[in-house]
Amino acid sequence: MANKKRNTILFIVLGLGLLLMFFASLSLGSVNIPFRDVYESLTGGQASKSTWEYIIINYRLPKSFTAVLVGTGLSISGLLMQTLFRNPLAGPYVLGLSSGASLGVAFVILGAGFLPSFLSAFVLSSYGIVIASTFGSTMVLLLVLIVSQRLRDTMAILIVGLMFGSFTTAIVSVLTYFSTAEQLQKFTFWSMGSLGNLSWTTLSILAVCVGIGLLLSASSIKPLNALLLGENYAKSMGLSFKKARLIIIFATSILAGSITAFAGPIAFIGLAVPHIAKLTFQTSNHTILFWSTLFFGAIIMLFCDIVSQMPGFDVTLPINAITSLIGAPVVIWLLVRKRNFQ
Amino acid sequence: MKTILSTINLSIGYKSKKATVTIAENLNLSLNSGKLISLIGANGIGKSTLLRTITGIQQPLSGKVLLNDKNINSYNPLDLAQNLSLVLTEKLPPSNLSVFELVALGRQPYTNWIGTLTSEDIKKVQEAMALTQIEHLAQKRHFEISDGQLQKVLIARALAQDTPLIILDEPTTHLDLLHKVSLFKLLKKLTQETQKCILFSTHDIDLAIQLSDEMIIMTPEFVVQDEPCNLISKGSFETLFKDEHIIFDAEKGKFVIT
Numbered sequence: 277m278a279n280k281k282r283n284t285i286l287f288i289v290l291g292l293g294l295l296l297m298f299f300a301s302l303s304l305g306s307v308n309i310p311f312r313d314v315y316e317s318l319t320g321g322q323a324s325k326s327t328w329e330y331i332i333i334n335y336r337l338p339k340s341f342t343a344v345l346v347g348t349g350l351s352i353s354g355l356l357m358q359t360l361f362r363n364p365l366a367g368p369y370v371l372g373l374s375s376g377a378s379l380g381v382a383f384v385i386l387g388a389g390f391l392p393s394f395l396s397a398f399v400l401s402s403y404g405i406v407i408a409s410t411f412g413s414t415m416v417l418l419l420v421l422i423v424s425q426r427l428r429d430t431m432a433i434l435i436v437g438l439m440f441g442s443f444t445t446a447i448v449s450v451l452t453y454f455s456t457a458e459q460l461q462k463f464t465f466w467s468m469g470s471l472g473n474l475s476w477t478t479l480s481i482l483a484v485c486v487g488i489g490l491l492l493s494a495s496s497i498k499p500l501n502a503l504l505l506g507e508n509y510a511k512s513m514g515l516s517f518k519k520a521r522l523i524i525i526f527a528t529s530i531l532a533g534s535i536t537a538f539a540g541p542i543a544f545i546g547l548a549v550p551h552i553a554k555l556t557f558q559t560s561n562h563t564i565l566f567w568s569t570l571f572f573g574a575i576i577m578l579f580c581d582i583v584s585q586m587p588g589f590d591v592t593l594p595i596n597a598i599t600s601l602i603g604a605p606v607v608i609w610l611l612v613r614k615r616n617f618q
Numbered sequence: 619m620k621t622i623l624s625t626i627n628l629s630i631g632y633k634s635k636k637a638t639v640t641i642a643e644n645l646n647l648s649l650n651s652g653k654l655i656s657l658i659g660a661n662g663i664g665k666s667t668l669l670r671t672i673t674g675i676q677q678p679l680s681g682k683v684l685l686n687d688k689n690i691n692s693y694n695p696l697d698l699a700q701n702l703s704l705v706l707t708e709k710l711p712p713s714n715l716s717v718f719e720l721v722a723l724g725r726q727p728y729t730n731w732i733g734t735l736t737s738e739d740i741k742k743v744q745e746a747m748a749l750t751q752i753e754h755l756a757q758k759r760h761f762e763i764s765d766g767q768l769q770k771v772l773i774a775r776a777l778a779q780d781t782p783l784i785i786l787d788e789p790t791t792h793l794d795l796l797h798k799v800s801l802f803k804l805l806k807k808l809t810q811e812t813q814k815c816i817l818f819s820t821h822d823i824d825l826a827i828q829l830s831d832e833m834i835i836m837t838p839e840f841v842v843q844d845e846p847c848n849l850i851s852k853g854s855f856e857t858l859f860k861d862e863h864i865i866f867d868a869e870k871g872k873f874v875i876t
Contacts (some may be wrong), residue, residue: 362711500735502726504713508706512673513779514699514727560714563732 283557283564286287288519297578301340304587335472338479340578342471346539347481349486351569352493353531354546355553356524359500359562361424367547368532371420372440373413374543377536378467378515379444379597380412381405385463386448386455402478402538406485410533413472416440417529421521469540469596471581478538485534492527493566496520500562535561540597544603545580549573576602622783622815623672623690623702624648628681629741630664640679641667647834647843649817651782654809655843656826657819659836660859665819665830666787669837673785685783699727703779705772705786705830710760717763717771718756721746724778749808766797770804777808784808786818790825798822802829823855824872846871 302314313323314332323329350368357366368374384405388396398404419440424433452460474482499520502510511517535542553568554560580602584593625647631640641664649655659665670676672683674690683690685701693701703724724746725739735743747753751768755763760771769789776784786805791799802822806829809816817834820826826833827846834843838859842849849855855866855873859864867874 364712492859495731498726498729498731501723501733504711504715505723506706506708506711509704509723511675511695512699512704512706513723514696516695544875554714558714559716559719561719572724 279559286557287567290568290575293575294571294578297575297582298340298344301343301578301582302336305331305336305585306583306588306592307331307591308587316479338476339472339581340472341479342474342482342539343577343581344574345482345486346471346535346542347545347573347575348570349489349531349535349573350542350546350577351549351573352490352566353528353555355550355562355565355569356493356496356500356528357546358550359503360521360524360528361433362503362506363433364545364551367544367550368413368528368536369541369543369545370434370547372416372444373529373532374541375437375441375444376412376416377409377413377533378412378541379447380408380410380415380533381537382444382448382451382463383412384408385466386459387453388459402481406481406534406537409537410485412529413533413536414525417525421525463471466540468594469537469542469599471539471595472592474538482534482538485530489527489531489534490570492523493531496524496527497562497566499524501560504560504582538606540596543600544607545573545577545599548603548606548610549576552606553575555610619653620651621648622651622686624684625672626682626684628671628683630667630676631678631679632667632753633679638679641721642836642841645681645841647672647841649783649815651815652809652813653815653831654806654829655815655817655832655834656830657817657834657836658821658823658826663836663838668841669706669785669787669817669819673704685772699779699781701781702785703776704783704784705769705776705784707787707791708814713760716756717752717758717760718743718747720760720771721752721774721778724775724780727779730776732804742780746774749777749803749811752773765792766801769793769797769801773804773808777812782814784814784816786816788819788821790820790822799824802826805829823858825869831844 299311299314303309303311307328309328309332313328317323317329317332354367357368357371358364420433422434427433499510499515502513502515507517522607532546549568549572550565553565553572557564557568559565580595580598584595584598586593625645628645629640629643630645631638656670657665666678672690673680674683674693677691685693690698704851722735722739722743725735725742726733729735729739734803747756750773752767752770752774755767756770760768763771773786773789790801793801802825805816805818808814809831813841826848830846832843833846833849834841835849835854835858839857844852850871853868863876864873865876
């Protein structure tokens with residue numbers, strides 16, 4: 277079939293694009309390193325300057341891997357939510373999952389002072405933050421789900437998500453009154469989002485979490501396709517709806533939760549990328565959408581990272597600002613261009 | 619001829635903490651292979667409740683629903699999906715599904731964990747599309763086709779699911795007379811050619827009388843199943859609507875307004 281050939285070509289292009297972006301993100305930054313030297317330091321050869329090798333191995337490589345994990349994870353969680361909620365505007369940020377994760381992290385960072393010291397040391401560790409953040413996002417997702425079963429109206433679900441956003445901001449600002457300047461600074465930096473703060477150790481924790489989330493998502497491809505016809509048809513085709521929904525929710529929560537814990541709340545990637553994938557491949561088949569969303573997620577996140585590094589300049593812009601600057605117009609453009617918004 | 623689904627002293631209705639609302643009692647219906655059976659009754663009489671109960675979505679108040687001699691509530695979802703397929707009235711959620719993909723989803727109870735279509739699956743899908751004469755629509759998106767075509771596509775999906783029993787909830791609601799008739803004729807043809815049993819609820823009583831093999835009539839007082847001509851001679855249609863201006867003309871086999 278013609279479609280199959282077209283898809284193969286698209287995937288080859290995406291694969292090459294990903295490789296190119298990955299190398300570009302290693303090469304570009306406050307110090308521009310030539311591609312040849314990037315290649316040399318990656319393959320264990322000698323780069324022209326030893327500092328370049330150090331920058332690439334210990335700084336840029338973990339950051340690029342983080343970008344790939346964040347981009348794929350958030351995009352897939354957006355894809356899952358758009359199908360589960362039958363709502364093209366669903367995504368981890370819009371539905372308040374990131375807010376929930378923020379709330380969890382805020383409690384941990386700003387509230388650690390109230391705990392006995394041995395406990396506060398644990399909760400402030402990477403594990404503590406991941407657990408709090410995943411817990412926060414799961415709670416919000418469960419609440420959204422309860423509301424969505426009472427309200428059949430999909431717009432109402434989005435409003436509930438927005439309300440959670442405001443609610444979180446309110447609680448965080450209350451918490452800030454009771455916290456020290458140091459805690460506040462830590463939280464503010466976290467909330468601006470950053471891909472560059474991960475060591476190889478924390479990166480491996482993130483990789484495990486995202487890996488679990490992606491595996492669960494891959495195992496949900498068939499249920500997701502059934503859900504394209506709605507809950508009742510899906511059940512009539514032999515789907516154990518409750519089990520499938522539980523797996524999808526858990527996958528979304530662990531993806532959004534762990535990523536938000538390490539990289540801060542990152543806007544619009546989860547909403548915009550699945551649409552870019554759907555428009556490019558002109559399909560709703562999740563077998564294809566899953567892979568294309570993975571590729572697009574990684575490529576776009578790497579691109580945002582390169583932009584935020586401002587090649588040739590000394591400053592780094594907050595990644596959250598870049599994804600919003602790119603993502604928000606994309607969503608508006610999609611809405612305006614396509615009347616039958618799928 | 620084989621009985622596919624039967625109900626034994628079935629009572630249907632709703633149970634809440636405060637009270638039990640019984641909609642109909644002591645139903646002994648039987649759905650046989652190769653029959654086109656219509657379910658009629660006034661709005662709010664409980665047709666949907668009956669359909670929900672005999673498809674296993676809702677628990678009966680008492681009595682049993684037997685599908686192939688086995689209680690429908692003891693089926694696991696996958697086995698049930700291989701024995702019973704549905705065509706519902708609800709609107710499909712937005713998606714980019716093509717007609718072929720939509721029909722192919724009917725193969726889900728048979729495909730592997732990721733939903734790969736084998737050559738047998740593709741053959742079944744093509745057969746279903748040929749029977750419903752929608753092959754020319756295969757590559758269209760499901761939102762690009764007319765209501766009548768979509769209804770055929772949904773029926774093809776149920777056919778692809780390859781079940782001995784298909785149940786349709788008001789399949790003719792949004793269609794004009796021409797498409798209603800062609801849909802009824804399609805259902806009739808399917809029961810004859812595939813020996814499946816097809817049960818559908820409808821408000822198009824005149825057409826149902828002419829084309830169904832059997833009818834199930836629901837009124838507040840009784841639920842009766844029989845062939846249309848027997849139902850006419852028994853006078854079962856007269857009590858269907860409680861309105862002095864709507865009278866059933868037994869000779870013409872249709873309702874007239876006085």
